[in-house]
Amino acid sequence: MKLTDLNPHGGIGANCLLVELGxxxxxxxxxxxxxxVGRDTLPDFDKLAPNSIDALILTHCHLDHLGSLPVALxxxxxxxxxxxxxxxxxxxxxxxxxxxxxxxxxxxxHIPEYPLYSYSELDRLEPMMFALPYGHARTFAKGNEEVQxxxxxxxxxxxxxxxxxxxxxxxxFFTGDVLFTDQKTLPGASFPDETFDTLVxxxxxxxxxxxxxxxxxxxxxxxxxxxxxxxENGGSVLIPAFALGRMQEILAILEEAVSKGDxxxxxxxxxxxxxxxxxYFDNISRKFNAVHFRRTILKKLGVQSLxxxxxxxxxxxxxxxxxxxxxxxxxxxxxxxxxxxxxxNPHNAVCFVGYCDPDTPGGQLLETPRDESFVFDALDYxxxxxxxxxxxxxxxxxDREELLEFAHHCEPRAIVLTHGDPEARAWFKEELEQSxxxxxxxxxxxxxxxxx
Ligand SMILES: [Zn+2]
Ligand SMILES: [Zn+2]
Numbered sequence: 001m002k003l004t005d006l007n008p009h010g011g012i013g014a015n016c017l018l019v020e021l022g023x024x025x026x027x028x029x030x031x032x033x034x035x036x037v038g039r040d041t042l043p044d045f046d047k048l049a050p051n052s053i054d055a056l057i058l059t060h061c062h063l064d065h066l067g068s069l070p071v072a073l074x075x076x077x078x079x080x081x082x083x084x085x086x087x088x089x090x091x092x093x094x095x096x097x098x099x100x101x102x103x104x105x106x107x108x109x110h111i112p113e114y115p116l117y118s119y120s121e122l123d124r125l126e127p128m129m130f131a132l133p134y135g136h137a138r139t140f141a142k143g144n145e146e147v148q149x150x151x152x153x154x155x156x157x158x159x160x161x162x163x164x165x166x167x168x169x170x171x172x173f174f175t176g177d178v179l180f181t182d183q184k185t186l187p188g189a190s191f192p193d194e195t196f197d198t199l200v201x202x203x204x205x206x207x208x209x210x211x212x213x214x215x216x217x218x219x220x221x222x223x224x225x226x227x228x229x230x231x232e233n234g235g236s237v238l239i240p241a242f243a244l245g246r247m248q249e250i251l252a253i254l255e256e257a258v259s260k261g262d263x264x265x266x267x268x269x270x271x272x273x274x275x276x277x278x279x280y281f282d283n284i285s286r287k288f289n290a291v292h293f294r295r296t297i298l299k300k301l302g303v304q305s306l307x308x309x310x311x312x313x314x315x316x317x318x319x320x321x322x323x324x325x326x327x328x329x330x331x332x333x334x335x336x337x338x339x340x341x342x343x344x345n346p347h348n349a350v351c352f353v354g355y356c357d358p359d360t361p362g363g364q365l366l367e368t369p370r371d372e373s374f375v376f377d378a379l380d381y382x383x384x385x386x387x388x389x390x391x392x393x394x395x396x397x398x399d400r401e402e403l404l405e406f407a408h409h410c411e412p413r414a415i416v417l418t419h420g421d422p423e424a425r426a427w428f429k430e431e432l433e434q435s436x437x438x439x440x441x442x443x444x445x446x447x448x449x450x451x452x
Pocket of ligand 2: 065
């Protein structure tokens with residue numbers, strides 16, 4: 001197999017791997033880099049000759065995997081898009097939202113190359129999609145040659161898939177973004193109990209050691225304690241949550257807690273895309289049983305949509321629970337505005353339930369000591385941090401120890417590291433090379449073709 005990482009900046013960014021197996025050429029994912037702007041967000045598609053790709057295999061609908069798919073396929077009219085059935089339900093909706101955001105950024109931030117694709121290009125994607133049920137091998141032929149593609153549920157978010165390619169009795173497995181632990185709305189990964197010749201694995205949590213006292217259920221219990229205590233004391237709570245997956249997971253957790261009487265029933269406020277995706281989750285739950293989520297959760301919780309952004313410094317008049325995006329308090333998003341209204345009041349709490357990049361307002365808030373000033377640049381507003389700020393480890397990615405265990409279990413000859421910061425990849429490389437299993441471990445340099 002030949003493999004080229006087309007993510008030009010390394011780390012976690014515009015995920016896109018070019019995989020060549022005999023006459024077959026696949027792309028695994030086509031993402032956009034969350035911290036770059038304009039064409040700099042894209043994978044290096046210049047490396048692809050027009051009409052040279054047989055299929056793009058999409059592992060899931062996070063934008064670092066999906067966001068540049070229309071651009072990737074612009075000059076690949078023969079390519080099919082192989083994806084899971086839930087991912088097929090969500091992909092165009094997520095791309096449409098991303099296109100809307102880019103159109104807004106074109107105006108507000110004067111980025112002339114936005115949007116990177118048009119709505120009409122999105123309309124052309126649907127007929128190219130070929131959805132595979134999990135666990136069913138599908139054979140694709142070219143001349144006399146055959147390759148088999150099989151998708152396996154990878155936990156993480158609804159529709160997420162690991163990918164097995166089998167060519168001439170050699171097998172290659174891509175973990176994609178993976179979570180082995182069950183979530184409330186989604187079972188953990190269900191990967192095949194097999195050995196592979198080559199394993200391509202994500203390394204997101206390579207710098208985070210597993211801590212025995214932070215089992216997922218304990219973190220959920222701790223979150224509910226903080227939420228319950230804050231609301232009972234008359235405060236309001238903000239849970240910044242990514243719209244796809246995390247918001248619905250948190251709503252399901254809250255609904256169960258309210259129904260058991262573990263936390264008081266107060267108004268719950270959610271925002272735009274996340275609320276919209278509830279219908280998609282309901283649909284996916286009914287059609288494929290691929291996620292445990294029903295629209296009725298909104299009714300049971302009494303969820304309202306955020307009608308207007310609250311004013312800085314003005315807490316709601318009665319205890320309110322906000323579950324709004326973005327998860328990292330990105331400027332001009334609902335969570336950023338709600339944080340500006342809650343931070344100055346010691347009765348309130350902000351509960352982070354996902355990863356926050358240190359460069360985002362969320363990451364900066366987590367580093368700000370209590371009573372020190374926090375600046376909301378985009379609102380021209382400064383407030384001392386009086387609310388309690390807490391972080392809960394409910395990651396959507398597997399622990400590094402679990403991934404190492406999985407790698408050993410697969411007994412691969414070669415291991416390729418992807419989807420991790422340089423230090424995280426370095427940790428995996430060292431651990432794997434020191435394990436005396438004789439793996440050949442590659443941390444690919446972007447744009448370089450490797451034979452593995
Ligand atoms: Zn992801
Ligand atoms: Zn990712």
